[in-house]
Amino acid sequence: MKKPVLFLLVLVLGLNACQKGEPVKPGSVGKINQLLVVIPDSEWKGKTGDTIRKYFAREVDVLPQSEPLFSIYQIDPSIFDKNFFIQRNVLEFRKEKTGKVTFRHNVFATPQLVVTVAGKSPSDWRKLIAQYAEQIIDSLKTMEKALILSGFKKNDFIATDSIKQQLHIDIKIPNTYKKIVAKDGFFWYRHDLRDGSKNILLYSIPLKNSDSLAAEIPRIRDSIGKRYIPGPLPNTWMITEQGFSPVQKKVKIAGTEGIESRGLWEVKNDFMGGPYVNYLIPDKKHNRAVIIEGFIYLPADFKRNMLTELEAILQTARLTD
Numbered sequence: 001m002k003k004p005v006l007f008l009l010v011l012v013l014g015l016n017a018c019q020k021g022e023p024v025k026p027g028s029v030g031k032i033n034q035l036l037v038v039i040p041d042s043e044w045k046g047k048t049g050d051t052i053r054k055y056f057a058r059e060v061d062v063l064p065q066s067e068p069l070f071s072i073y074q075i076d077p078s079i080f081d082k083n084f085f086i087q088r089n090v091l092e093f094r095k096e097k098t099g100k101v102t103f104r105h106n107v108f109a110t111p112q113l114v115v116t117v118a119g120k121s122p123s124d125w126r127k128l129i130a131q132y133a134e135q136i137i138d139s140l141k142t143m144e145k146a147l148i149l150s151g152f153k154k155n156d157f158i159a160t161d162s163i164k165q166q167l168h169i170d171i172k173i174p175n176t177y178k179k180i181v182a183k184d185g186f187f188w189y190r191h192d193l194r195d196g197s198k199n200i201l202l203y204s205i206p207l208k209n210s211d212s213l214a215a216e217i218p219r220i221r222d223s224i225g226k227r228y229i230p231g232p233l234p235n236t237w238m239i240t241e242q243g244f245s246p247v248q249k250k251v252k253i254a255g256t257e258g259i260e261s262r263g264l265w266e267v268k269n270d271f272m273g274g275p276y277v278n279y280l281i282p283d284k285k286h287n288r289a290v291i292i293e294g295f296i297y298l299p300a301d302f303k304r305n306m307l308t309e310l311e312a313i314l315q316t317a318r319l320t321d
Contacts, residue, residue, distance in 0.1 A: 028088035028109035032144055032305045035070040038080045038092035048093075048122045048129075049074075055133035056091070060304050061247045062262040063275050067304040069137065082108075088147070089140050090114045099124045101132045103139055111150075113143045145312035163187055164320055167204055168283060169254065169290050172316040181228050188228060196274075196298035198306055200313065201229075204288045213280055213289055214248055214259045220291070221265070221278070231267035238295075241266045241273060254281045254290075254317045265295055275303055277311055283319055292317055 030036070037044070037052060044052075057068040075084060080092070085108035096118040104114045115136050119125050149172070157172045158179075164170055166185045177189035177200060187202040205213070205220060218240040225238035240246070246263035253260075259280040266273035276295035283290055294310030296303050 025106060025108065025110045026086050028112045029086050030088040031071065032148070032308060033070050034087075035072050035089045035091060035140065036084060036087040037072055037074040038077055038084075038090065039074060040093075041074075041076045043093070043122050043125075044074045046122075048125055051126045051129050052091075055129060056137070060307075062244070062264060063303055063307075064264065064273065065302070067302055070140070085109065086112075088112050089143065091136070092116050093125050094118045095120065099128060101128055101136070103136075111143065111147060113139060115139070141308070144308055145315065148309050148312040149316070158189070163202060167202060167290050168286055168320050169202070169281070169292075170318045170320050171202070171292065171314070173200060173313060183228070186224070186228055193298065195300050196296065198310060199295050199297070200310070201293040201295070202290070204283070204290045207282060207284065207288045214261070217246060217248075217259075217261050217278060217280065218263070221276075221293075225265075231270045231272065233270055236267050236270045238265055239268045240264075246278075251279070253279050253315060254319050256282060256319065258282065272297060272299075274298065275307060277307060277314070279314055279317070281317065281319065285319075285321075290317075290319075 035056060037056075039048065039052070043049060053072070056070050057072050060067050060069055070089075077092070088109070088111060090113070092114065094116060097120060099119040102116045102118070104116070106112050107114045117125050117128050117132075119128055152172070152174055156174055158175050158177065160171060160173065162182060167187075173189055174191070177191045177198070179187070180190050181188040185203055187200075189200045191198040201224070203224060207213075222239045229238040231237055241264035244264050246261040248259055248261045251258055251260045261278040261280070263276055263278075264273060265276050274296045276293055278291065278293040281290045281292065292314050294307070294314055296306050296310070298306065
């Protein structure tokens with residue numbers, strides 16, 4: 001008797017879904033930071049294609065080797081059909097009377113972002129791209145980081161009670177990261193890879209004016225590195241690469257306005273190095289600033305997508321009581 005009841009329940013649920021007009025959409029496909037551009041071949045080979053590449057295939061800030069912001073592949077609109085509808089990130093161009101840029105989520109698949117640039121001519125397309133490029137990039141990056149985090153289950157994260165108690169910040173760190181140092185309010189977690197590692201640091205400093213603190217980030221990093229992050233040989237430790245100034249900007253993080261720094265690290269008196277992303281988060285309630293950082297050591301491989309993963313993790317941070 002149980003099987004007919006179960007069958008009827010599934011049937012009723014299925015009918016209800018159909019009646020509500022909620023067909024199940026397929027899962028989207030695509031590698032992290034991959035972008036499908038739908039534009040006529042003739043335009044892709046000309047000025048409009050150059051404009052698209054200028055913004056969306058520009059080099060990622062502060063990586064040891066050249067990597068594009070997005071891995072782009074282009075198709076002509078004549079072949080944009082169901083075989084391509086399931087791509088996760090789509091940037092399409094249409095000729096319409098009104099110039100506009102629209103953002104649509106989960107149009108053909110889920111999760112998905114379809115950005116449509118519409119205008120009377122390719123000249124209009126180029127103007128709109130120049131105007132909206134950063135907004136489009138931010139939306140695509142938000143999609144990618146949300147996708148990365150969605151791959152983790154609730155019990156895939158480490159317990160962070162000690163971090164909350166000492167730094168008054170909550171953060172979701174995957175349990176693939178193992179505790180290396182937890183001392184004097186300094187925390188270092190590392191995910192070992194076959195040929196390198198991904199790392200997360202958390203600590204705090206006395207609160208000052210955010211702009212003056214931002215200027216001190218390299219010095220702060222160097223003092224932390226000397227104290228807690230030794231290199232592989234005696235008298236070696238992690239420092240900020242001396243020949244390169246970090247790229248900094250103000251960002252919204254942990255529910256407040258913080259400062260993002262991107263730069264390169266190296267090991268003093270040795271040849272190791274790699275990229276880092278660092279967030280300074282003012283915590284006025286406790287009169288200090290919390291610093292959270294991700295850095296990568298992976299000398300034999302590209303690092304863009306790993307850095308996106310670290311950004312996704314770090315941006316889960318929230319100030320607590």
